[in-house]
Amino acid sequence: MVGLYATVAGADYKDSYSRGLEAVKDGDWAEVRNRMQEALADNAEPAPRIRLYGQRWEPYVPQYFLGLAAFKLGDCKTAVAQWRSAANQGVIGKVAALKAAQDRDLSICETRLAGTDKPAPDKPVTPEPVQPVRPEPKPEPAQPEPVEPSRPEPEKPKPEPVRPEPRPDPPKPEPPKPAPTTPTVAQRxxxxxxxxxxxxxxxxxxxxxxxxxxxxxxxxxxxxxxxxxxxxxxxxxxxxxxxxxxxxxxxxxxxxxxxxxxxxxxxxxxxxxxxxxxxxx
Incomplete structure (x- = not known):
């Protein structure tokens, strides 16, 4: 019956979001990205405060944490896109601690992106010196070798035609057996x-x-x-x-x-x- 909890709770955005918050504490940014994407797929509307379970209340800002995971993984372009999304900007300002951390990391990302957008200066091209072309010596004409008169070869006996042996018909493949179906947890x-x-x-x-x-x-x-x-x-x-x-x-x-x-x-x-x-x- 343990699989029941994973099946039902897996469709609950609060469960995915809670697991993502635990991954933030552990510094597992790939897991943070996966869990926040799951939560965002089920509920894309952020909120300054929601009840996860019991008396545990947390801000629901999956876009912010997706941006934080991208920042930690070195993807500043995705981080800026998540942080500057309309949904995130409408809520993150109400969560002072997260807003301060986002502004700091956003400034770092924008500086990095500005540095990568500048084109590198063209380097002056120095022409290589041209070497004079020396004429190649003409080859001497080849002397023809004397040709010996050809002698007629004796006729070889013709081999008897080989009759192919009859091949047996290939075995017919058996029809595939249907794979046994395993009922899902919800069906059991x-x-x-x-x-x-x-x-x-x-x-x-x-x-x-x-x-x-x-x-x-x-x-x-x-x-x-x-x-x-x-x-x-x-x-x-x-x-x-x-x-x-x-x-x-x-x-x-x-x-x-x-x-x-x-x-x-x-x-x-x-x-x-x-x-x-x-x-x-």
Whole structure:
């Protein structure tokens, strides 16, 4: 079921953007470029502040980070294009720290590009001295060699014609066997669990908190249903300022009773919930 989280969350621009921010901390600029391109493909509208998950709020500026990745990789032309795009300029001014860093790097890039645009001065061409042409000596005419009279060669016996042996017909190729099709993760996951996962990623925690996974027939789906309900109740309690620790722990114990090896995915569930999960047995 771990593949379910990667399948559903992969289409969520917030997941791609969060992974891109982690790559910025690690200095992995090729990964930053890939993740920000994924986020930009799903949502090209920047914003001064969005909620990634739980109480984590960040500015959503994928164009800025695409420009930063290009700058770090030595591509100033792409960096300037991203930073000067209308979408980025409309938001980056509201994020003071990023605006200051962008202005500094933009100035460096513009200086580099201005230096590469200047044509190199023409070098004066010095004519090479012309060497006088010496006439080549004329070759002496060749003396013809004496020709011996040709003798008629005796006739050779004609070889008998070789009859080709009949060739067997080439074997007919067998028709290719159809390749076995492997169902995708989404096809193997029950609809109830898939819908619950999408609701959780969309922040509809109240909806997920009302799940009834104990009525599901698939044991693995049931375990992940209890896990999602526990995480939804945990997030809902934090947002409303309530204490739902007992209900959350009961759902965690129900999930572990079905699958003791179950571990919440770090790309989907918040650090606080994962700590509570690890402390519950």
């Amino acid at each position: 996951v029950p609809d109830a669990l898939l819908g619950a996962m999408r609701a959780f990623l969309a922040g509809r925690y109240a909806e997920v908190a009302q799940l009834a996974p104990d009525t599901w027939s698939d044991p693995k789906a049931k375990a992940h249903g209890f896990l999602l309900r526990a995480a939804a109740r945990h997030m809902q309690a934090q947002l409303e300022g309530k204490d739902a620790t007992d209900a959350v722990r009961n759902d965690i114990r129900a999930a572990l009773a079905i699958d003791a090896r179950l571990v919440p995915d770090a790309t989907v569930f918040s650090p606080r919930f994962r700590l509570l999960f690890a402390a519950t047995r």
